[in-house]
Amino acid sequence: MRVFLDFEASSLSKNSYPVEVAWAFEDGASEAWLIRPAPGWTEWDARAEAIHGISRAMLDREGEAHDRVAARMVDALSGHDLLASAPSWDGKWLSALLRAAGLPRHALRLRDSDDAHLETAMALLQGAVEPAQIEGVASSLVASAQIRAAGEQPAHRALADAQEERLRWLKVRDEAQALACRMRGSGGAR
Template sequence: MTRIAFLDFEASSLARTSYPIEVAWVFADGPSESYLIRPAPGWTDWSPEAERVHGLERARLIREGVAHDWVALHMLTTLRDVALYASAPSWDGQWLSRLLRASGLPRHALRLRATREAQRSAILDVLAHGGIPLPSRDGIAGKLLADLRRDAQADPAPDHRALSDARRECRRWERARSLAEATIRAAEPGFAD
């Protein structure tokens, strides 16, 4: 089975010229990593509004951040054979691509998929292993995913720090699995036959 991880970036802004300033990932089986990223030469975009959201000052990144090329190579080495998921794969994918390119690495060396895909896959896997007939799985998965979306709307606002946001996505995936397992337990005797 492929190992999976949930990844999140924080960035200098939401402008086209933005760049990643923090990255974190959490493996579904527990381990996690988080890095402040020292801006690459030429990365000058900075938004005071974004700084107020994530609370990271550019001076801190320069002082405490890890070299962008080290972070990129470490990610490539650590996450090469891992299924990577993010809550906003288009944004996070943009920053991942910018980090890889600035480090001289292929911009598509790592790919991100939406966390919703991981949730759906987890639900379908649990239902299949629980003996739920194939024709019923999609409908049940749709209902459970709708429940998850409602739960997510009630969540507190994100911290806008990469590690806590990646952990939140991992918890939502775990919740998807738990809901599917509860559905199996609640199934009437003989339903799974």
Template sequence: MRAFIDFEASSLGPHGYPIEVAWVFEDGRSASFLIAPIDGWTDWNPAAERAHGISRAQLAREGVAAPLVARHLVDELAGHQVLTSAPSWDARWMSRLLCAGGLPPCAVRVADTDAALLELAAALLAPALPSSQVHRASRQIMASAGDRFVGRRRAHRPLADAELERDRWLTVCRLARAYAGLSTDDRAARPPAASREANLFLHPRVYPRTSLDRPGAEWRAS
């Protein structure tokens, strides 16, 4: 299954570190954690704090130990395709978080959402169109999907921004299926509830979801 991930960091400098992470699966299950810094994580940019609104005091009060977050992230995401809108930055924060937990930095890899969206559209269109038309139609679908998110700004909080990536994925999927003449009905079983251990031992900020978004209108070229 695919998952969509996002991080916030203390700064974008060479010594910045992750302070919050969230991920959302295709079926809507999600989790979000503030990350308590480990020894040596001291770099802090006030401009970054103004963007995300997370203070050092909040991290000290509500943050989960970085090694615990790292282990839970690997338990949840290893073996899944993990997508992000900022792969170079989020790969850096992922690596630092995993290293803080004594885990291999490649235990979970991230890929670019936009590239995966283009591949998704092409894969859905390929059975219905001549090969010479697939690339152009895929680009058309990407443009139409982008139009639907004009004005929806990123929140600079990982859960909201990861959910935005999931919404983009579902939109491209529905548009491509409609273009190809396939059903656009999203049906998802109720996802398994978060474990009691995860809720009590890690952090209360775990947000299970119960269903996928409802499908939008039929395909209309932009």
């Protein structure tokens, strides 16, 4: 099953670490965790805190131990298709979390959610759109499938951002299905 995942972090520096993680399964089931920093995770950027609103004190008070969060992730997410809108950043923080917990850094792997959006649209358009046009039509559907209004910023909280990416996938899926039905009804691809 597809799972949309997002992290918030202490900063965007090379020494940053995850402070929150959340995921939303394609069926809507979701979890969110504040992460109490591992020993040695000390780097902090007040600008990042201003964006996500998570303070170091909040993590110390309300966060779950980093190793418990990592274990829960491996338990809940192994065997699923893990998707992130910023896989290089989210992958960095996933790797840091897994390594700090003593788990293999590749125990879980992320892919770009845009790839999943495109794959879904292309699969649904098969037989309805000319083969030479499927990728272009699917790409157009993905590009136009926005959840936020133009200029509106993401929530910068892990659960809201993961759920938004799930909603975007659902929108791509629904629009591709509707287009495929219209094309088949009008004679579409042969």
